[in-house]
Amino acid sequence: MKHHRYRDVESSYEHYKNVLAEAVAIQSVSADPGRRNETIRMVHWMKDYLTKFGVESKLVDLGDQLLEGNQVPLPPVLFGTLGHDKSKKTLLVYGHLDVQPAEKSDGWNTEPFVLTEKDGKLFGRGSSDDKGPVLCWAHAIEMMQKHKVDIPVNIKFCFEAMEESGSVGLEELLTKEKDGFLQDVDFCCISDSYWLGTTKPCLTFGLRGICSFQVEVTGIAQDLHSGVYGGVVHEPLADLFWVMSQLTDVNGNILVPGIYDDVAPMTDEERKSYETIDFDVTEFRDSVGAKRLPIEDKNKLLQRRWREPSLAVHGVEGAFYGKGEKTVIPSKVIGKFSIRIVPNMKPEKVNSLVISYLNDVWKKRGSPNTFNPQPGHGALPWVANVQDPNFQAGARAMKHVHNVEPDLIREGCSIPITLTFQDLTGKNVLLLPLGASDDMAHSQNEKNNKRNYVEGVKTLLAYILELKHA
Amino acid sequence: MKHHRYRDVESSYEHYKNVLAEAVAIQSVSADPGRRNETIRMVHWMKDYLTKFGVESKLVDLGDQLLEGNQVPLPPVLFGTLGHDKSKKTLLVYGHLDVQPAEKSDGWNTEPFVLTEKDGKLFGRGSSDDKGPVLCWAHAIEMMQKHKVDIPVNIKFCFEAMEESGSVGLEELLTKEKDGFLQDVDFCCISDSYWLGTTKPCLTFGLRGICSFQVEVTGIAQDLHSGVYGGVVHEPLADLFWVMSQLTDVNGNILVPGIYDDVAPMTDEERKSYETIDFDVTEFRDSVGAKRLPIEDKNKLLQRRWREPSLAVHGVEGAFYGKGEKTVIPSKVIGKFSIRIVPNMKPEKVNSLVISYLNDVWKKRGSPNTFNPQPGHGALPWVANVQDPNFQAGARAMKHVHNVEPDLIREGCSIPITLTFQDLTGKNVLLLPLGASDDMAHSQNEKNNKRNYVEGVKTLLAYILELKHA
Structure with a gap:
């Protein structure tokens, strides 16, 4: 039947x-x-x-x-x-x-x-x-x-x-x-x-949960010709690239102080449960098309995907994105990134740590441009x-x-x-x-x-x- | 008549x-x-x-x-x-x-x-x-x-x-x-x-002349979901942000070694000619809408615009550029920037200095992704x-x-x-x-x-x- x-x-x-x-x-x-x-x-x-x-x-x-x-x-x-x-x-x-x-x-x-x-x-x-x-x-x-x-x-x-x-x-x-x-x-x-x-x-x-962020940098009234204005204005996009480069290291470790503090410690039982999971790292790496992964140990890789936070950068709104060349200095740019969160992290605390870190990074930059980092939607x-x-x-x-x-x-x-x-x-x-x-x-x-x-x-x-x- | x-x-x-x-x-x-x-x-x-x-x-x-x-x-x-x-x-x-x-x-x-x-x-x-x-x-x-x-x-x-x-x-x-x-x-x-x-x-x-550049970073076969893959791949866009952040300092000084070597020295006559030019820095700054400029001395500002090289960053092709949120890890991204050149700089030499610097910077990054910097069009x-x-x-x-x-x-x-x-x-x-x-x-x-x-x-x-x- x-x-x-x-x-x-x-x-x-x-x-x-x-x-x-x-x-x-x-x-x-x-x-x-x-x-x-x-x-x-x-x-x-x-x-x-x-x-x-x-x-x-x-x-x-x-x-x-x-x-x-x-x-x-x-x-x-x-x-x-x-x-x-x-x-x-x-x-x-x-x-x-x-x-x-x-x-x-x-x-x-x-x-x-x-x-x-x-x-x-x-x-x-x-x-x-x-x-x-x-x-x-x-x-x-x-x-x-x-x-x-x-x-x-x-x-x-x-x-x-x-x-x-x-x-x-x-x-x-x-x-x-x-x-x-x-x-x-x-x-x-x-x-x-x-x-x-x-x-x-x-x-x-x-x-995992998520906390998403938008980082806006502006400071000139509108897009400018890079020939006429190149070198004599502080470029919002140059500032943004620099700020976005301060979020993770090359292996994806998040540079925001305190961000890992609330990650739940792993129990022995949990550690053991990874042993039996059917997962092939080589197949995964090949399916992604990568030459090398930040972590290639099966259990550690799964743990990073499932029980550790990660930060991904998504793009820039307001800058030239087409093919070819456009020699412009964009006036207002917004960087997009998000952090995946895990037990026992809370979005409110993550938002606060991240915004505070971004403001510190911005102070270090010393640009006269206007900086506005904002948390977006969050989920536990x-x-x-x-x-x-x-x-x-x-x-x-x-x-x-x-x-x-x-x-x-x-x-x-x-x-x-x-x-x-x-x-x-x-x-x-x-x-x-x-x-x-x-x-x-x-x-x-x-x-x-x-x-x-x-x-x-x-x-x-x-x-x-x-x-x-x- | x-x-x-x-x-x-x-x-x-x-x-x-x-x-x-x-x-x-x-x-x-x-x-x-x-x-x-x-x-x-x-x-x-x-x-x-x-x-x-x-x-x-x-x-x-x-x-x-x-x-x-x-x-x-x-x-x-x-x-x-x-x-x-x-x-x-x-x-x-x-x-x-x-x-x-x-x-x-x-x-x-x-x-x-x-x-x-x-x-x-x-x-x-x-x-x-x-x-x-x-x-x-x-x-x-x-x-x-x-x-x-x-x-x-x-x-x-x-x-x-x-x-x-x-x-x-x-x-x-x-x-x-x-x-x-x-x-x-x-x-x-x-x-x-x-x-x-x-x-x-x-x-x-x-x-001024120009040398334009495109910097491509790739390393994953296609765009990936940042929830599923976040933390376990080397993100091309994170690499690109980092590379692009190494081009200038906050005041627009170009970090490429040797880039200023061929700039023509200023004669006394040339220096004097700036004295009589009708140019109002405050009006210029206001027209641009900036709070502060990297240089606010009239003559020095005009000199930077006219007889010194400058580097402008234009944007990123291949990443999310729309409004709102898109939680994706882009697979292939291309950064765009250009350098305005002045007498006696030559595009061939500028291209060679820049590409060599980019490759050095990339080595320092230590990412397994694929890096391909290319000069675009050049003009004397x-x-x-x-x-x-x-x-x-x-x-x-x-x-x-x-x-x-x-x-x-x-x-x-x-x-x-x-x-x-x-x-x-x-x-x-x-x-x-x-x-x-x-x-x-x-x-x-x-x-x-x-x-x-x-x-x-x-x-x-x-x-x-x-x-x-x-």
């Missing part, structure tokens, strides 16, 4: 692909005010799609947002409900419908918003982060209904479309819904992370109890589909909402990754493997059924 | 403005391969416009250029001739029809390619650099013909459309035309620079003899129109073609600036004052007539 359903999932692949193609075609880039309407349209599309399977949805308005000086409407949050059986437990599913920016000219081999299948891979922005996994839920429910399988839990859906832009407004809404929409939740599940490699499944029990790190029945149900589902015990891993990235759900429901949150490590979320050529997409449907189907015993 | 013509120039302003608006509307951004057709169209437009005044023009094909991996056609060069009278001397006029990149979103108050008049100013990309001055020549000729004034010289025009992108192909063409189009030239004149201030006219007898500095009859004719023309002797100044910027004309014709090249110092060439909100545009026509008219006595 189970295998019959699994075979039907496999033979439904073309259908699943067509649905995903429709979703990918909606350019729901939440960071782009020019595509805010598309982002909103994506939420409506999802509501309509879920209606086919009897999900009762409402769209919750979050009001406006000030973006680039304009009031733009926030996308609504989709609250969906399938089943009102008081005798059943309730599963809360979270996912997001917005995507990272993508332009073909960034280095995509295909149009980012046209789902394109090649060699068993489905290329397209959002194919894996997170439209593919979100649709796996819908496909799993569709399959259970088709085969008249009793769904053993009530299912609630919380789908937002601002995840890639700091989930503006969501936490506030959920807090208000603690005793409303979230009241009777027993389990939470999020499919918005990745396997550690490309072949073995895993469950994720830890995430998260660690879960893997002995919880929710995690155990997830592990059994993984084993059903893949015939192997999943690894228990942590992640370097941030899904701030994880902690919000844990706090507000008081229940365990399972991170159930469906995508492979090389899916390239946030990068050029994001893809979802055909295999992962299809087995993702099977896994969620199995997980929902396993919750009967949880 | 003279004043009658000048009044007619003044009353022709609306006509001049309409012609300039047509030229500005053609988006001849030579750096942008996507607007290469517009750049070519601009040359054709100019040819057609000059035909109205009896100028015989030919467009010289320069072949293709490899740009961003594609073969794109170079814009042709316009060679025009007005008059073939063997008894007259011949003036060669140079100008350029291409413009710097401009987008409204860069911070323009008006559409950059829509000429917009406000408070006596004509805003638009190219209004001052260099479409406005180029059209002043056409307007001056039109006015002389209207008033049946004998034009005392044959005039040749050399208008190109690659000036903002290194004048690719022009020097080679002109070298071939040494004994052809350039054979019988007696005077050269270029209107592509600016007054030292906003009220007093000047003639320019010196220019230039200084002219101001006692030449051509300069004296220019000075008399300035005095006719403005009732004041023009200052004799140098410029910080580069017009490499100046030296080419001097070398190939063996004649004096006059730089006759028509625009004000605050015209913001290469910046947001480039403009040409109504006054400067109108008096530019008068000045060129007077200059052409003065060449009778030169």
Whole structure:
């Protein structure tokens, strides 16, 4: 019976692909005010799609947002409900419908918003982060209904479309819904992370948080011709390069004093747990395309990804960014960087340490330009109890589909909402990754493997059924 | 008679403005391969416009250029001739029809390619650099013909459309035309620079050269998610920030060893000449919008602008440049900077000193990433003899129109073609600036004052007539 359903999932692949193609075609880039309407349209599309399977949805308005000086409407949050059986437990599913920016000219081999299948891979922005996994839920429910399988839990859906832009407004809404929409939740599940490699499944029990920063330097009224003004003004961009060069050493160690003070010490048990994790450093290094990594010891490398802070520099706003030459002195430049944080670091303290360090560095610079460092959005790190029945149900589902015990891993990235759900429901949150490590979320050529997409449907189907015993 | 013509120039302003608006509307951004057709169209437009005044023009094909991996056609060069009278001397006029990149979103108050008049100013990309001055020549000729004034010289025009992108192909063409189009030239004149201030006219007898550079750092196969990969790869952008921070000190002194060795020593006569120049440091500082300048002594400041090298950093290609946050680790980044050079510096030596310094700095960094610094286009500095009859004719023309002797100044910027004309014709090249110092060439909100545009026509008219006595 189970295998019959699994075979039907496999033979439904073309259908699943067509649905995903429709979703990918909606350019729901939440960071782009020019595509805010598309982002909103994506939420409506999802509501309509879920209606086919009897999900009762409402769209919750979050009001406006000030973006680039304009009031733009926030996308609504989709609250969906399938089943009102008081005798059943309730599963809360979270996912997001917005995507990272993508332009073909960034280095995509295909149009980012046209789902394109090649060699068993489905290329397209959002194919894996997170439209593919979100649709796996819908496909799993569709399959259970088709085969008249009793769904053993009530299912609630919380789908937002601002995840890639700091989930503006969501936490506030959920807090208000603690005793409303979230009241009777027993389990939470999020499919918005990745396997550690490309072949073995895993469950994720830890995430890093994030503190992001913008450093603005200005001091001349507008961009100047470098021939006419070169040498007789203090260049904001030269100042910014210098400040940004003071953030890390060549191996990525963060130079902000005190930044490592609150990192949780490692227990012996935790140290041992790294021994059994299936992870190949050489394969990882090759997949990244690097000649050498700052750390090449397997356990130390995983520890740095999962339980140590890291600082990444992202770019500069306001300077010349095109190809070729433009001999200009930019007048106002903004450097972007972020720090991934781990237990027991707190964003407030990190922000304070970083801003204070930046101001010290700036004083050392001695430039008459105007310096304005600002913290951006922040999110706490998260660690879960893997002995919880929710995690155990997830592990059994993984084993059903893949015939192997999943690894228990942590992640370097941030899904701030994880902690919000844990706090507000008081229940365990399972991170159930469906995508492979090389899916390239946030990068050029994001893809979802055909295999992962299809087995993702099977896994969620199995997980929902396993919750009967949880 | 003279004043009658000048009044007619003044009353022709609306006509001049309409012609300039047509030229500005053609988006001849030579750096942008996507607007290469517009750049070519601009040359054709100019040819057609000059035909109205009896100028015989030919467009010289320069072949293709490899740009961003594609073969794109170079814009042709316009060679025009007005008059073939063997008894007259011949003036060669140079100008350029291409413009710097401009987008409204860069911070323009008006559409950059829509000429917009406000408070006596004509805003638009190219209004001052260099479409406005180029059209002043056409307007001056039109006015002389209207008033049946004998034009005392044959005039040749050399208008190109690659000036903002290194004048690719022009020097080679002109070298071939040494004994052809350039054979019988007696005077050269270029209107592509600016007054030292906003009220007093000047003639320019010196220019800095330029050496531009691109520094590429790569080492990971593609952009990576900073959550997943943060801390476990060597970030190319962090390396680049560090390298770019090693180019200058906070006051703009260049850190490349040996870079100042070939700067021509200052003679006593030269030192004295600075005493009489009309230049207000406070007004300059305020116009720039700076709180403090690296040098605030008038003479020392002018010396740094005109006779000392300077290094400007322009931007980064390949990193996040948008507003908001994008938590990505960019895989390949290219830093852009340029050095303005002065007598007796040579581009080849500067390139060699800079690349060697960059490689030393890179070794010190100790990163496993791949480092590739490259010199871009280079141009020699230039200084002219101001006692030449051509300069004296220019000075008399300035005095006719403005009732004041023009200052004799140098410029910080580069017009490499100046030296080419001097070398190939063996004649004096006059730089006759028509625009004000605050015209913001290469910046947001480039403009040409109504006054400067109108008096530019008068000045060129007077200059052409003065060449009778030169």
